[in-house]
Amino acid sequence: xxxxxVVDAARRARTASTALAxxxxxxxxxxxxxxxDALVDGTAEIMxxxxxxxxxxxxxxxxxxxxxxxxxxxxxIGGMADGLRQTAALADPVGEVVRGSTLPNGxxxxxxxxxxxxxxxxxxxxxxxxADAAGLCLKSGNAVxxxxxxxxxxxxxxxxxxxxxxxxxxxxxxxxxxxxDSSSRDSVKELMRARGLxxxxxxxxxxxxxxxxxxxxxxxxxxxxxxxxxxxxxxDADLDMALSILLxxxxxxPSVCNAAESVLVHADVAEAFLAKALPALRDAGVTxxxxxxxxxxxxxxxxxxxxxxxxxxAAEYLSLDLSASVVPSLSAAVEHIRRxxxxxxxxxxxxxxxxxxxxVSTVDxxxxxxxxxxxxxDGGEFGFGAEIGIxxxxxxxxxxxxxPELTSTKYVVTGEGQVR
Amino acid sequence: xxxxxVVDAARRARTASTALAxxxxxxxxxxxxxxxDALVDGTAEIMxxxxxxxxxxxxxxxxxxxxxxxxxxxxxIGGMADGLRQTAALADPVGEVVRGSTLPNGxxxxxxxxxxxxxxxxxxxxxxxxADAAGLCLKSGNAVxxxxxxxxxxxxxxxxxxxxxxxxxxxxxxxxxxxxDSSSRDSVKELMRARGLxxxxxxxxxxxxxxxxxxxxxxxxxxxxxxxxxxxxxxDADLDMALSILLxxxxxxPSVCNAAESVLVHADVAEAFLAKALPALRDAGVTxxxxxxxxxxxxxxxxxxxxxxxxxxAAEYLSLDLSASVVPSLSAAVEHIRRxxxxxxxxxxxxxxxxxxxxVSTVDxxxxxxxxxxxxxDGGEFGFGAEIGIxxxxxxxxxxxxxPELTSTKYVVTGEGQVR
Numbered sequence: 001x002x003x004x005x006v007v008d009a010a011r012r013a014r015t016a017s018t019a020l021a022x023x024x025x026x027x028x029x030x031x032x033x034x035x036x037d038a039l040v041d042g043t044a045e046i047m048x049x050x051x052x053x054x055x056x057x058x059x060x061x062x063x064x065x066x067x068x069x070x071x072x073x074x075x076x077i078g079g080m081a082d083g084l085r086q087t088a089a090l091a092d093p094v095g096e097v098v099r100g101s102t103l104p105n106g107x108x109x110x111x112x113x114x115x116x117x118x119x120x121x122x123x124x125x126x127x128x129x130x131a132d133a134a135g136l137c138l139k140s141g142n143a144v145x146x147x148x149x150x151x152x153x154x155x156x157x158x159x160x161x162x163x164x165x166x167x168x169x170x171x172x173x174x175x176x177x178x179x180x181d182s183s184s185r186d187s188v189k190e191l192m193r194a195r196g197l198x199x200x201x202x203x204x205x206x207x208x209x210x211x212x213x214x215x216x217x218x219x220x221x222x223x224x225x226x227x228x229x230x231x232x233x234x235x236d237a238d239l240d241m242a243l244s245i246l247l248x249x250x251x252x253x254p255s256v257c258n259a260a261e262s263v264l265v266h267a268d269v270a271e272a273f274l275a276k277a278l279p280a281l282r283d284a285g286v287t288x289x290x291x292x293x294x295x296x297x298x299x300x301x302x303x304x305x306x307x308x309x310x311x312x313x314a315a316e317y318l319s320l321d322l323s324a325s326v327v328p329s330l331s332a333a334v335e336h337i338r339r340x341x342x343x344x345x346x347x348x349x350x351x352x353x354x355x356x357x358x359x360v361s362t363v364d365x366x367x368x369x370x371x372x373x374x375x376x377x378d379g380g381e382f383g384f385g386a387e388i389g390i391x392x393x394x395x396x397x398x399x400x401x402x403x404p405e406l407t408s409t410k411y412v413v414t415g416e417g418q419v420r
Numbered sequence: 421x422x423x424x425x426v427v428d429a430a431r432r433a434r435t436a437s438t439a440l441a442x443x444x445x446x447x448x449x450x451x452x453x454x455x456x457d458a459l460v461d462g463t464a465e466i467m468x469x470x471x472x473x474x475x476x477x478x479x480x481x482x483x484x485x486x487x488x489x490x491x492x493x494x495x496x497i498g499g500m501a502d503g504l505r506q507t508a509a510l511a512d513p514v515g516e517v518v519r520g521s522t523l524p525n526g527x528x529x530x531x532x533x534x535x536x537x538x539x540x541x542x543x544x545x546x547x548x549x550x551a552d553a554a555g556l557c558l559k560s561g562n563a564v565x566x567x568x569x570x571x572x573x574x575x576x577x578x579x580x581x582x583x584x585x586x587x588x589x590x591x592x593x594x595x596x597x598x599x600x601d602s603s604s605r606d607s608v609k610e611l612m613r614a615r616g617l618x619x620x621x622x623x624x625x626x627x628x629x630x631x632x633x634x635x636x637x638x639x640x641x642x643x644x645x646x647x648x649x650x651x652x653x654x655x656d657a658d659l660d661m662a663l664s665i666l667l668x669x670x671x672x673x674p675s676v677c678n679a680a681e682s683v684l685v686h687a688d689v690a691e692a693f694l695a696k697a698l699p700a701l702r703d704a705g706v707t708x709x710x711x712x713x714x715x716x717x718x719x720x721x722x723x724x725x726x727x728x729x730x731x732x733x734a735a736e737y738l739s740l741d742l743s744a745s746v747v748p749s750l751s752a753a754v755e756h757i758r759r760x761x762x763x764x765x766x767x768x769x770x771x772x773x774x775x776x777x778x779x780v781s782t783v784d785x786x787x788x789x790x791x792x793x794x795x796x797x798d799g800g801e802f803g804f805g806a807e808i809g810i811x812x813x814x815x816x817x818x819x820x821x822x823x824p825e826l827t828s829t830k831y832v833v834t835g836e837g838q839v840r
Contacts, residue, residue, distance in 0.1 A: 022781050101803060107792055109802060116814050117784065195634070199814050214615070215638050220815040241837040248839035360832050361442050364537065372527055372835030381840070382529060382831070383521060394536050394619050394828035395640040396816035408814035411802070412780050415792030417661040419668035420801070 006145075006190035009178045010197035013118040013143035016173035020141045021115050023172060025092035028139055032088035034166035035138075036081035039131060042162035043074050049158035050127065057125075057151050065255070070125045070152055080131040080159075083386070087135040090385040093403045094141045108414045113407040115141030116199040120191045121388075122213060123204040125149035130159045134177045136388050138167070140406035143176045145198065147191060150182040192217035199408075204389050207316070222397060222405075224389035227257035227344035228316045229374040232333045232359070234350035235268040241371065242349040243277050248373040249347065251284045255318050257390060258345050258377045262313065262323045264333045270326040271297060278303040286320045293326040313340045330355055334362050341365060343392050345377040366392055366399040426565075426610035429598045430617035433538045433563035436593035440561045441535050443592060445512035448559055452508035454586035455558075456501035459551060462582035463494050469578035470547065477545075477571050485675070490545045490572055500551040500579075503806070507555040510805045513823040514561045528834045533827040535561030536619040540611045541808075542633060543624040545569035550579045554597045556808050558587070560826035563596045565618065567611060570602040612637035619828075624809050627736070642817060642825075644809035647677035647764035648736045649794040652753045652779070654770035655688040661791060662769040663697050668793040669767065671704045675738050677810060678765050678797045682733065682743045684753045690746040691717060698723040706740045713746040733760045750775055754782050761785060763812050765797040786812055786819035 002008055020028075039046070050072040057067050093113050100110040119142045121133045130146055137144035148156040156179055164174040180187040191198060195218045203213040207226045214221055231249055233242040249260035265273050274297035281288055282303050289312040290298065290305040298305035305324070306312075312323040313336075327333045337346055347369040348359040356370045367377040377400065379387025384402030391397040397405040422428055440448075459466070470492040477487050513533050520530040539562045541553045550566055557564035568576045576599055584594040600607040611618060615638045623633040627646045634641055651669055653662040669680035685693050694717035701708055702723050709732040710718065710725040718725035725744070726732075732743040733756075747753045757766055767789040768779040776790045787797040797820065799807025804822030811817040817825040 018782065021784075103796075103801070103803060107796060111819075114784075218635050220640075220813060222815070238837070244837060244839055252840055356834070362438065364441075364534075365830065367831040367833060369833040370835065371837055372833050373839045375840040376523075376527060376833055376835075376838070377831070381523070383523060393640060395642070398828050399531075399831045408818050410785065411787040411797070411819045413787060413789040413792050413796055414776070415790065415796075417658070417664060417791055418796065419664055419793045420672055420795040 004190060006180060006187050006194060007197065009145055009180060010118060010194045012175040013145055013178060014197055016175040017115065017117045017143040019173050020138070020143055020176055021094070021117070023141065027170060027172065028092065028141070029088040030170045031138060031167050031172050032084045032135055034170050035131070035135065035163045036084040038162040038166035039077055039081045039084070039159070042158065043077050045162065046077055046155065046158040047072060047074065049154035052154045053152055062151070066125060070127065070155070072127055072155060076128065080128050083132055084135040087139050087386050090139065090403055092139065093407050096404070098409055105418050106415065107418055110412045111409050112412060113404065114410045116406065116408050118143045118145065118198045119406065120145045120147065120194075120198045120201040120219065121204065122147045122188060122191065122201065122209065123149070124206070124209070125152045127152050127155040127159060129204065130156045130179075131163065132386070133388060134160070134163050136386055136403060136406060138176055140403050142406060143178075145178050145180055145191065147180040147187055148182055153182050156182075188213075189216070192219060195219050202389055222389070222391050222401070223393040224391055225257040225344070226316055226342045226392060227259070228261045228314065228340060228342045229258060229345045229347070230262045230264055230337050230341060231260045231347045231349065231374065232264040232337070233266060233269060233273055234330060234348055234352065234355050235266040236351045236355070237269065237349040238351060239269065239273050239276060242273060243280060245347065245349055245371070245373050246277060247280060247284060249375055250281070250286055250322055251320065252373075252375055254320050257316070258374050259318070260322070260347070260374050261315060261317050262325070262340065264325050264327050264336055266330070266333070267326050267328050274298070275301050278305065281322065284320075286322050289321060289323045291325040294324040316342065330358060334359065337363055344390065345369065345374040347372065347374050366390065424610060426600060426607050426614060427617065429565055429600060430538060430614045432595040433565055433598060434617055436595040437535065437537045437563040439593050440558070440563060440596055441514070441537070443561065447590060447592065448512065448561070449508040451558060451587050451590045451592050452504045452555055454590050455551070455555065455583050456504040458582040458586035459497055459501040459504070459579070462578065463497050465582065466497055466575065466578040467492060467494065469574035472574045473572055482571070486545060490547065490575070492547055492575060496548065500548050503552055504555040507559050507806050510559065510823060512559065513827050516824070518829055525838050526835065527838055530832045531829050532832060533824065534830045536826065536828050538563045538565065538618045539826065540565045540567065540614075540618045540621040540639065541624065542567045542608060542611065542621065542629065543569070544626070544629075545572045547572050547575040547579060549624065550576045550599075551583065552806070553808060554580070554583050556806055556823060556826060558596055560823050562826060563598075565598055565600055565611065567600040567607055568602055573602050576602075608633075609636070612639055615639050622809055642809070642811050642821070643813040644811055645677040645764070646736055646762045646812060647679070648681045648734065648760060648762045649678060649765045649767070650682045650684055650757050650761060651680045651767045651769065651794065652684040652757070653686060653689060653693055654750060654768055654772065654775050655686040656771045656775070657689065657769040658771060659689065659693050659696060662693060663700060665767065665769055665791070665793050666697060667700060667704060669795055670701070670706055670742055671740065672793075672795055674740050677736075678794050679738070680742070680767070680794050681735060681737050682745070682760065684745050684747050684756055686750070686753070687746050687748050694718070695721050698725065701742065704740075706742050709741060709743045711745040714744040736762065750778060754779065757783055764810065765789065765794040767792065767794050786810065
């Protein structure tokens with residue numbers, strides 16, 4: 001024991017991780033089903049904690065959208081349980097042979113997936129992340145240190161209590177899942193300094209949280225999720241398809257990172273496209289922040305377009321706002337994306353194989369889409385079954401992260417006495 | 421232009437990287453062959469720079485081993501050229517489809533390898549690393565910023581000059597390869613703060629360099645190479661095999677990270693094994709730092725064994741020194757390795773399938789070897805053809821890093837207008 005509760009928790013996690021690393025899939029899946037059942041059985045306890053959190057948030061004058069994200073219902077708890085059962089159904093990444101060969105000297109070489117060990121997750125006031133992250137880490141053989149938001153402290157405590165009990169009941173260490181104190185920023189700081197005890201940190205949340213973790217952490221970090229995603233309408237695009245993709249990417253769920261925040265239109269089709277798109281966007285409740293050419297196109301069809309500032313082009317609005325520009329060429333579109341994009345998801349609408357190839361090869365992003373909505377960039381949509389976040393960094397994982405992205409690898413070399 | 425030369429170099433590298441990212445294998449291989457030819461043609465120029473570096477190092481009283489690493493000969497320059505030609509012969513990692521599928525809605529999903537963009541390498545006074553790293557980065561489509569040692573500044577400048585000329589001759593941007601100023605630590609500091617311009621930093625060198633980069637860098641880092649590697653002799657080991665492996669692992673090249681630094685012997689065979697091993701190690705010039713049981717075993721065969729301290733068990737000697745302990749069990753050996761190991765390469769010598777399985781699954785290291793020397797943990801030996809270093813971290817790459825480890829991935833999604 002030290003006088004540092006995060007270090008103590010990390011040490012307990014490290015010990016737990018050695019048991020988890022060698023746990024069979026059967027045992028881990030039993031634990032996940034027990035966790036799911038325990039969430040449902042513990043609904044009253046979890047709701048009591050959540051009710052207290054929600055009441056405190058209301059008293060503090062928290063915005064309605066945030067209170068909605070914080071609030072649980074028995075249905076939502078059931079959804080968390082279903083998520084754990086779905087995770088149980090996924091293949092176990094641990095032990096997968098990534099590559100293997102027999103070397104010229106007869107040595108057998110295998111590269112196999114192994115758990116990281118201890119994973120730290122720093123996240124905001126969404127209690128469902130507590131169960132999701134615990135389930136994904138357990139399935140991938142990792143112990144998890146959860147550092148949620150203070151505003152969800154009672155909800156998270158209740159969820160973690162029932163999950164730990166369930167894990168212990170199937171014979172795995174309860175310390176596979178631990179909740180860190182969220183009453184001050186100290187626990188985040190300690191987590192970022194716990195190099196050697198914590199193998200990787202995944203910050204989930206706003207840009208400022210992620211930036212501060214990236215700047216301060218000596219523990220390796222996987223950066224997630226800031227998305228200023230573009231839809232580029234090329235000169236030869238099917239304009240109906242382009243409009244359908246743009247409306248979907250912008251309006252189907254504006255608050256998520258794979259929603260479009262910017263549209264770029266090739267000058268050759270700007271008039272025709274904007275004459276359709278601007279009224280449709282207005283009707284869908286979208287405020288367009290446009291370059292001068294877009295403002296003018298708005299005037300022609302009697303749609304108000306706000307003049308776009310530099311900040312608009314760079315914005316991740318997460319709301320029904322959209323920046324819009326007319327570009328003279330495909331390469332100008334790519335240049336605009338290079339300047340303002342966040343490397344998340346970028347789409348082109350085009351009928352041209354050559355334009356698609358150029359866009360795909362020159363746009364530097366986690367995902368590049370041809371004739372499809374940016375909203376598809378998602379672990380569930382990609383068929384990964386679950387997602388711990390969407391990485392926008394290039395190291396280790398890029399794009400939606402499923403179970404394999406929560407593992408490292410180990411080389412195993414087997415011989416009969418070979419020396420060099 | 422800024423008043424910061426590292427930022428300026430990184431921006432030029434970023435621009436160069438866009439041309440490199442879409443360069444075909446044919447062009448990149450032409451560049452590598454041109455670079456190899458240019459090294460040979462430039463031998464006189466490179467030797468002149470190297471002679472000046474070596475003379476300055478001698479004047480400064482540098483140790484002979486370091487001067488040997490710094491010194492070039494026409495033969496060594498020829499070896500660097502051969503390395504570049506071998507890199508040309510390797511498969512191009514860029515564009516490899518890592519996974520792919522057609523989603524239920526008809527979207528075609530591919531995850532493809534793409535270059536990182538800009539790679540920074542910080543390394544010590546070995547001029548051959550300059551050519552090796554430049555070649556590996558070019559083949560993997562990355563621009564490289566090389567920050568070598570001040571003591572090799574003239575050698576590196578000459579090498580980079582001829583390499584840049586060669587790259588430009590085949591039509592690729594010369595700024596694909598840039599050497600940073602090594603006259604002060606400022607360039608290292610700037611490199612570590614160049615987040616957004618530099619995609620990954622690879623520090624190669626001693627533990628203190630690596631630790632300081634890990635602590636201070638906001639650019640993602642791949643940690644390389646500190647190795648306190650163990651050979652564990654299990655109770656049922658073939659003792660001749662164990663001795664052969666130990667001698668090879670310790671003495672074939674003591675200065676490298678995959679050399680053994682510690683031997684652990686199961687108590688049941690300690691007397692028999694040490695009676696053979698201690699005289700053989702002495703004859704090979706090895707100084708053994710032993711636990712009390714090993715000191716006693718030395719006395720029985722008239723071999724001096726120095727009493728081991730805690731520091732000995734933890735040491736990466738990189739010399740003809742070896743720490744030695746007797747352990748009561750396999751699990752005690754694993755525990756010892758957990759305590760003192762650096763997660764590099766760990767070997768067991770055993771005839772038992774069960775013991776091998778337990779060792780492989782419970783030892784947490786980049787490479788685990790059964791009945792083979794730790795010296796095999798090497799990109800060349802593993803058949804990767806080249807190596808940028810050996811990662812001892814768990815994120816992104818673990819163990820010997822070849823060309824694929826110098827890449828990231830990108831998801832490409834192709835549809836016909838799908839929306840969600």
